[in-house]
Amino acid sequence: MKLNIAVLPGDGIGPEVTAQAVKVLKAIAMEFNHIFTFNYGLVGASAIEKTGNPLPEETISICKKADAILFGAIGNTSYDLNPDAKIRPEQGLLGLRKTLDLFANIRPVIAYEEILNKSSLKKSQIKDTNILIYRELTSGIYFGEKKLSDDGKKASDICEYTQDEIERIAHLAFKAAHSRKRKLTLVDKANVLESSRLWRRVIQKMEPQYPDVKTNYMYVDKAAMELIINPKQFDVILTENMFGDILSEEASVIVGSIGLLASASIGKNHAMFEPIHGAYTRATNKGIANPIASILSAAMLLDHFGLDDEAALIREGVDKSLKLHITTPDLNNKYDNISTTKVGDFIEDFINHPDETNLN
């Protein structure tokens, strides 16, 4: 297969982890006789620095021409501490999501057997957890009108949803549930928000179309609690943009490190794959960033094109690295100087020689 992949490393640890994912994809191409080409683009704070624009036209054009996009991370502490900044790194990411209409953000939360003890949660609580979060990504309070009054004393954001926006992601989530444990949980705040009541109404109306999926409804405050005390009750979670942001990052505690969580952002014509962690500025270029979230995002990219064996091989490599403690410090006590690059090298080696790779 020929794939043209746009690579947007972004800020902070983005470039280091993305480099490992690219390395792994190259090994896959070699092993399976695919032709993957990589075209790099600027985004985020580093794009602002070089072009004044967090999402340069050229980047958009690279992405539009690509079959898929591999995204690193954006963000920078100096912007975080400056609420007055008019141009912000996040606009790069949000702009991409909107421009490419990447409406469904899919975030798997899997408790890996090999590192159950790394979680803050008790082992018995999390063992066998396997949740798929469907987060709406191009609407809601992220993209509704924003206002700041002239005197700077009043600010507002609108959370708006349409039936169509809800339906298109809901169909994907229902289908995913159908092919999994057949349970869908809509998370909303329908006892308070009009937009949540629309979500609830639309999903209730869709239920008969997916008769073998058991649908239930949970308020977001309760979901934030249940995700920790009983994560195994969930199969597919469907939710709006802001709630999905909060719950998916929270869910990383089940896995044991946010450095393991991958995601796919899917639209009708485009697809982007990115770790859910951010730019983690403090860790930049220290070799301590976990590349696995980015590498697993590359596996999701391969899934997207039906390259199942290829994706499976990456995941085997990841499992093996976890098992052998070939991991960055967020997960390691045993060998605590395994660097970002070395983890990538190990998984690359595994792909090249799946039967031979061992501790050396």
Place this chain on the structure above:
Amino acid sequence: MKLNIAVLPGDGIGPEVTAQAVKVLKAIAMEFNHIFTFNYGLVGASAIEKTGNPLPEETISICKKADAILFGAIGNTSYDLNPDAKIRPEQGLLGLRKTLDLFANIRPVIAYEEILNKSSLKKSQIKDTNILIYRELTSGIYFGEKKLSDDGKKASDICEYTQDEIERIAHLAFKAAHSRKRKLTLVDKANVLESSRLWRRVIQKMEPQYPDVKTNYMYVDKAAMELIINPKQFDVILTENMFGDILSEEASVIVGSIGLLASASIGKNHAMFEPIHGAYTRATNKGIANPIASILSAAMLLDHFGLDDEAALIREGVDKSLKLHITTPDLNNKYDNISTTKVGDFIEDFINHPDETNLN
């Protein structure tokens, strides 16, 4: 001291748990020679049933005349599943908060030594956690304009804040931090929301007024994760209405049961005290509801009037009940038929005879 207390038991388990708190307050009045009078009002689904109105005028008038309000819980599954309902139990609670201008909701999160093992989190993770959450309660997306288009296909909610609304609760939170571990964390989503940027700007400007308080800033998605993996980093958390709802319910996992979390909702002229748990309809009248959140809310009521010894005695009774496993099934394996009423009786007895109470 003479206190006129409005009691709004509400729905579900509200009446049972509130009855225990009232019992405990009566024991305190007796022991310390206070005169507490109790006036009951209707609210929520039970008020709709009897009057058609989730917040009858009479209830408002009882509350306005009272020195403090003890609130139970509202909500009912039949409304939860009907997004079309125009009259809803929650309007009773939200209406009260708004009418009485109860702008600061204070939610303590304490890992009780006696029940550290009840949490889903590892003991080492939570031991000594003591967080005070200040949640803004009368503005934000809860109270901004709500719209549903005529064809029912588009819905929206506005999240709006003013500088004044932020400042008044921030002063309370800064003062609380000053009298505690001197650390304040503002939780927001300033990288995306205009309203969050206003919060961040206002708090940054207030920092110099509280020079001994270390202020830091955290995005809500990260906070949802950090609350679980490193809860001890927090002292006072300040946040807007919706984020506070989510994070405080999530934080209940640290404590081990949501049945232990009390709260105070404070305004300039009124104060209301309520457990953070909801109506828990399924448990109604089974004697399994944990009354401690309501009893600790009564202790916060006493705090509010400077009745420190009285509040301390209630807390001692609660600690003792936890230590002796005189607890409802959410916390108990050992004696699993201790009922709501018996837990209340135990704490009442303890207040009457603090030196004698034992297992019998």
